[in-house]
Amino acid sequence: xxxxxxxxxxxxxxxxxxxxxxxxxxxxxxxxxxxxxxxxxxxxxxxxxxxxxxxxxxxxxxxxxxxxxxxxxxxxxxxxxxxxxxxxxxxxxxxxxxxxxxxxxxxxxxxxxxxxxxxxxxxxxxxxxxxxxxxxxxxxxxxxxxxxxxxxxxxxxxxxxxxxxxxxxxxxxxxxxxxxxxxxxxxxxxxxxxxxxxxxxxxxxxxxxxxxxxxxxxxxxxxxxxxxxxxxxxxxxxxxxxxxxxxxxxxxxxxxxxxxxxxxxxxxxxxxxxxxxxxxxxxxxxxxxxxxxxxxxxxxxxxxxxxxxxxxxxxxxxxxxxxxxxxxxxxxxxxxxxxxxxxxxxxxxxxxxxxxxxxxxxxxxxxxxxxxxxxxxxxxxxxxxxxxxxxxxxxxxxxxxxxxxxxxxxxxxxxxxxxxxxxxxxxxxxxxxxxxxxxxxxxxxxxxxxxxxxxxxxxxxxxxxxxxxxxxxxxxxxxxxxxxxxxxxxxxxxxxxxxxxxxxxxxxxxxxxxxxxxxxxxxxxxxxxxxxxxxxxxxxxxxxxxxxxxxxxxxxxxxxxxxxxx
Numbered sequence: 064x065x066x067x068x069x070x071x072x073x074x075x076x077x078x079x080x081x082x083x084x085x086x087x088x089x090x091x092x093x094x095x096x097x098x099x100x101x102x103x104x105x106x107x108x109x110x111x112x113x114x115x116x117x118x119x120x121x122x123x124x125x126x127x128x129x130x131x132x133x134x135x136x137x138x139x140x141x142x143x144x145x146x147x148x149x150x151x152x153x154x155x156x157x158x159x160x161x162x163x164x165x166x167x168x169x170x171x172x173x174x175x176x177x178x179x180x181x182x183x184x185x186x187x188x189x190x191x192x193x194x195x196x197x198x199x200x201x202x203x204x205x206x207x208x209x210x211x212x213x214x215x216x217x218x219x220x221x222x223x224x225x226x227x228x229x230x231x232x233x234x235x236x237x238x239x240x241x242x243x244x245x246x247x248x249x250x251x252x253x254x255x256x257x258x259x260x261x262x263x264x265x266x267x268x269x270x271x272x273x274x275x276x277x278x279x280x281x282x283x284x285x286x287x288x289x290x291x292x293x294x295x296x297x298x299x300x301x302x303x304x305x306x307x308x309x310x311x312x313x314x315x316x317x318x319x320x321x322x323x324x325x326x327x328x329x330x331x332x333x334x335x336x337x338x339x340x341x342x343x344x345x346x347x348x349x350x351x352x353x354x355x356x357x358x359x360x361x362x363x364x365x366x367x368x369x370x371x372x373x374x375x376x377x378x379x380x381x382x383x384x385x386x387x388x389x390x391x392x393x394x395x396x397x398x399x400x401x402x403x404x405x406x407x408x409x410x411x412x413x414x415x416x417x418x419x420x421x422x423x424x425x426x427x428x429x430x431x432x433x434x435x436x437x438x439x440x441x442x443x444x445x446x447x448x449x450x451x452x453x454x455x456x457x458x459x460x461x462x463x464x465x466x467x468x469x470x471x472x473x474x475x476x477x478x479x480x481x482x483x484x485x486x487x488x489x490x491x492x493x494x495x496x497x498x499x500x501x502x503x504x505x506x507x508x509x510x511x512x513x514x515x516x517x518x519x520x521x522x523x524x525x526x527x528x529x530x531x532x533x534x535x536x537x538x539x540x541x542x543x544x545x546x547x548x549x550x551x552x553x554x555x556x557x558x559x560x561x562x563x564x565x566x567x568x569x570x571x572x573x574x575x576x577x578x579x580x581x582x583x584x585x586x587x588x589x590x591x592x593x594x595x596x597x598x599x600x601x602x603x604x605x606x607x608x609x610x611x612x613x614x615x616x617x618x619x620x621x622x623x624x625x626x627x628x629x
Contacts, residue, residue, distance in 0.1 A: 142187045153346075157342065176592065211238045211239040215260065238253050277405075279596060290399055344451055369399065386419040417431075438465070480563075484551075509531075
């Protein structure tokens, strides 16, 4: 089979299949593999074979295999680019929902910068495909795999509180919905794929800087257990893209069960295309809320579930100290996923009013405003659903938001403090500690990680933790209250520490870490992307050798400006 390839002039040509994917590996590497895996490795001429399935293969062994050009026997269910299965349900919606077009290739050859094995597993894609030149071509906009039906999705939305009648995928194209053996569908959404009818004044491109940030943050949020879109791969080129300065272009493949946003409902509401609105609601319910398909008042119950998912998502953002930066309604997932990573930021020093987006001059999307903006955005969605749902039912759904958020946030914070029982005064204990952090400009992630080592023994000073606070007397008073609270539960300190270390990350994707990886990548050194990607995938583990990624930022790292162009 061959892939249709899209040239800049619009002509389609064929890319021949790669005949062989690897060469003979050295005997020494095979012995190394055999010793480390306990599996038998062939030493015959030709591609080397290790009798181990990929699902049971350690990550470090994968790295050895790749470096030695060793091919691994894989589960029969794993697919090649040629055998990926697509079931493009969104493409079967009315044409008013999208514009069909192919990606626009780079003028310079695409090259794979990084690929995500765990994301590939979601669509049964064999990671050996990463090494094929066709992989970079398919996911760099130069070719289409069989079954793909590329399109740009239409939507509108409220941006910084102002309704914009038409937005849509201005630089992204939905390649198709890949279907795995379990019947799950995953959107393959190519960001930076060129101009579309919805590009407005944009060039349709993404830059290496912004795609690295999104690629890494998808992995970071996944590692933290926060609902998120995934990123399959990052593909770069030498094409020039003009932003505040000249940068190089890149493309990112985003994955999610759906990329439907609040703004997709808004566009049909404000256009008074209520049949399309109903079609969209039915589509989303049938595909993603099937338990509601045949129930009474399905649209109001659907809205209630979106409210709950959104409230829980934002509570998790707040607990981990993360700000989205641009919570427009077109950036809000109908499934309650974190999506559209732009000028985001994990807090370094705790600041409830943290503004991560340099373009947000009025602080609309400041950290402490996110819960309220979530409710505001849901009210915009409720407005769009008025043709389908009674006003009072929508108001009732909105009325549940605060209690769901409070309950989830309290649950998350109790875990961060190692509390098991529910007691009066817990909210004050948590609130007062955050006040201490704010007054001392203490590092949010580091302090909570060190809180796990708090000793509840009589006379314990907890000096290492105490040093983070400017007002030591206030900290000592708080520490006595916390000690009494812990002792009241009767648990052991070591058990509590282990429990807390499973919810208080050691590693988060600080802006300066991402910036370091970006600067190296701009000089064609992609090693830092890989190393950082490894660290943030397991943020709660100690990871010996990675300790530098857990340090507070240097002074320059605290003053990085990221904006909507990021």
